[in-house]
Amino acid sequence: MHITDILVTGEPIIYGAMVSIALVTIAILFLLTYFKKWGWLWREWLTTVDHKKIGIMYILSALVMLFRGGMDALMMRVNLAFPELGFLSSQHYNEIFTTHGTIMIIFMAMPFLIGLMNIIVPLQIGARDFAFPYLNAMSFWSFFIGAMLFNISFVIGGSPDAGWTSYTPLSGAAMSPGPGQNFYLMGLQLSGIGTLATGINLMVTILKMRAPGMKLFHMPIFTWSTLVTCFIIVFAFPILTVALALLTIDRVFGSQFFTLTGEGLPMMWANLFWMWGHPEVYIVILPAFGIFSEVIATFAKKRLFGYSAMVWSMIIIALLSFIVWVHHFFTMGAGAFVNSVFSISTMLIAVPTGVKIFNWLATLYKSKIEFTVPMLWSLAFIPSFILGGVTGVMLGMAAADYQFHNSYFLVAHFHYVLIAGTVFACFAGLVFWYPKMFGHKMNERIGKWAFWLFFAGFHICFFPQYFLGLDGMPRRLFITNIAEWLPLNVISTGGAFLMGVGFVVFVYNVYYSFRYSERETTGDSWNGNGRTLEWATTTPVPYYNFATVPYVDEIDPYVRMKEEGKTTFDESQLKPIHMPSYTGAPIIMMSFLGLASFALVFEWIPVAIFGLVGGLVMMILRSFDYDDGYYVKVDEIKRIERKARGL
């Protein structure tokens, strides 16, 4: 095999990317060596099993992926607004919208939220780590290596180009030969393992490790949303695993599941994909609802309105999410009866969602709204999401969907719910819990700039797209070749760049705040308005989280703790704390599986087998490893807590 068969050649943009990837890699390696940080990186981060550090790594990776997916988006927007430039060819555009969609959903939205769950959920329920810290590290590395595998397709082998939905027969071996689609399949498969493991891990953590006295209906709403999300993950992800595996077997070993030959059934892919894909949408939206609930209650300085209605509506949304998948292809011709059933089930989702919206509004009633940056993101969510939600109901009306389907109306709808829902929540959650992670807040003034730029850009970008759809512009069109569509496309592109500027300002704020923000001295960072247990810990959070775990028998326990002057450090109750040891095994195991996946992409079976065996050996070693962790001594806890609390 020749090197030119593997590397992608022929496009100036790709050469540019190769050079910049090489330069950045060299720069990172050089800096690590120059500052002698290799040991630090390995000991503190690569081998960590601490949920807070893993969460930070998730969020950092997600931000990098947001950058990559955002660059993709901007390139698409340039092409659509300036068709005469000939910026991207059809093939290149197809690759870019495919990677944009896949990265944003799988490698940005989910890891971002999982990162926040990692950091916050154990703190909210009074736990000292995950139920299975080792598994948690494994999950992260499977996500990270899966994401890297997917991303190198840009320079090695060629990117997938059949859309993030990867519909067969287009994505099958016959019509999409070469490694591109394999990158999609293996990247998603590898990171999917991690997601499933995280789902199980968090579920057990929440069910078994809550503070004494804390019943399920005492849990903070973000933890509730995480629990419900985990149920969806556990029951939806195996479907994706199977779908990806079947398509991989089709492509690599010649089976006939989704082929046009051998009586294969290409439409089965669409069914399997969306049986996972629709629940997946709720995997990324329910935690967002949880974050908004926390932020809104905190800065309204008031209890969340309708707590149990909020919980039950999430549970109902989760159940409904499994019985609506056909609405992604009403036009497949399943007949009026099937379409009617799925139409109604789809519209029913609007009921619990509507209940949640009204509950948030009622939370604002008789409150004291403080417009901090996380609150701005959360408030902006309500009107923006409503616009996405009502158009979702319109799309759910199957007969009308025949006109909306595959058009920019649909594109506008799902960006409205995913950006106003998930992305706003990611920003809100990150800014809200930033002091818990890094010991200082983000600058409010710059944060507001970032918010307004992004918020305005978002509406300018996506609102016109509803009208483009109604004018018959199909999605995934690489060029605006009909003159009437051009003006709105130009407006839309302007909005996209505004969002880009907002993101840059946000990132600058990370740097600015690192340099200049006041360091936190108390754990209750938002003017003492914290309501849940994570604010009861000191900042920075000690690695064991809680010196003593408080007894909890109500919602918003920290409000009463503050009234009664209680803390999470009761010297009379101190006991040695059992903690897990750091280990390099997860990253090594996942590197082996990453190697196997990479080899499968190019169908180098011997190398793939080597990688798989390597992974198995690591699992066997793990099975024989009886390292039971270690105990933190009482004196050590006393020293850390006294210092952090200034006693």
Next chain:
Amino acid sequence: MAAEELKTGPLEYRTQEGRMTILGFWIFLGAEVVLFATLFATYAVLFGRTADAPSPMELFEPGTVLVMTFLLLTSSFTCGLAVHEMRRGNKKGLTLWMAVTLALGLGFLGFEIYEFVHYVHEGASLPSSAYWSSFFVLAGTHGLHVTLGIGWATLLLIQISRRGLTNVTSRKFFIISLYWHFLDVIWIFIFTCVYMIGMVI
């Protein structure tokens, strides 16, 4: 992560860690149920799409399948006996019955491999048609699970022989027994939904 250890009850449930791991495994089995349900659904949808390959009715042999079923069901029973011995604290009994279980599992695998080879000879292989793809992947996934189970149980027997029955080893052993029974249940579905129906229709 609580270090408190109960003094009564089954060994594997005495520590918080043991209880959590067992719950986690139950949830994992829930995910496995979805995984197999998807494979069964795929199989049902593709049923009859045999293209030019022979039909299942021509190839399925009741004899082989009955022997396989007998082997696997018996192994589930002996696995239960092994757990019973574990509860009595009898390491020897556990090892003995688990060895029988694994032998039966190996027998099952042998027959399955023979069966697959036979079908391929008769012109029904993975690429033959959509139906055969789904058959081989469904039965093959189960077979792969059995293989992994055998390897895993062997490792555990080594650990038990070295360390005896502790909270940790008994928890691990209890989990593999759950896994083994689960594979048995899946096989019953494969036996009825794939072989019985395939031989009739």
Next chain:
Amino acid sequence: MKAKHLLGLLPLGLILFLSGCGQLEMTVLDPKGPVAESQYELIKYSLWFMLGIIVVVFALFTFMLIKYRENRPGRKESDYDPNLHGNTAIEIVWTVIPIVIVILLSIPTVTTLYDLEKSPEPVEGQEAKEPLVIHATTADWKWFFSYPEQDIETVNYLHIPVDRPIEFRLTSADSMTALWIPALGGQKYNMAGMMNKLYLQADEEGIYDGRNSNFNGEGFAAQTFKTHVESEEAFDAWVNDIKTEKPELTKEQYDELLKPGLTGKDAFSSTHLEYINHASSDGMGYVVDNYEELFEEKLHLEEIEKQESFQ
């Protein structure tokens, strides 16, 4: 803090801005046939509910932000109740109202769905016409329209008579596509090994844009066609012209056309239906079996922008 109040008004402002200066004539909202008309009616009907919901939520939202912001001058002690956490009556109200809305939306959705499966009803006073059957077949990246009754076939353009229902029989020789003529009505998929029926009808003569709306690879953007709607007489004359002036479609010629790539418009005085049925399980793999190697190389269709169907 004035800016905050704009927060909720911004999207509404955008609506006004776009509808005010845009002068947009959107195809879907300007139906040219009974099918598109029924879908348009449904969209309009739902839009009223949606606007109602938006107005209610935006109004409540704006009210809360203005009245309950912490630093509003003249806040009263009674404006703050930190322990207010529920009210069963009002929670029931806002659960029931969405349910009622869903019911009100479901009824016309379901009836329209069933109507769309049938040939469109004739206008009051006119007699029902037999639908004209047209097989619409796609192959990467072109359209074949076969008229079995007239025994003619066109490539990449479509002629239909006005005021007569058209029964499209959709199938594909390879990738999954969708036939969409927004002015005449919504789409359905073309799939190899399958046959989908789609009824459309035009009430007004004219030329309407049609396309494959389902992404299927490199030439997707160019897989479009014009729909010429003309009077019954003009249509018959056109059919006659094709029958007399155009050659028959030979199997070799059809096989050549099936190869992945772009091609211009064409017409023939016979159809491909006598050679192959892509909707059958025997015919679905025809292109893949014969031309698999042609999919190996990305085609890098330089000519895509020069394509007639592209303009």
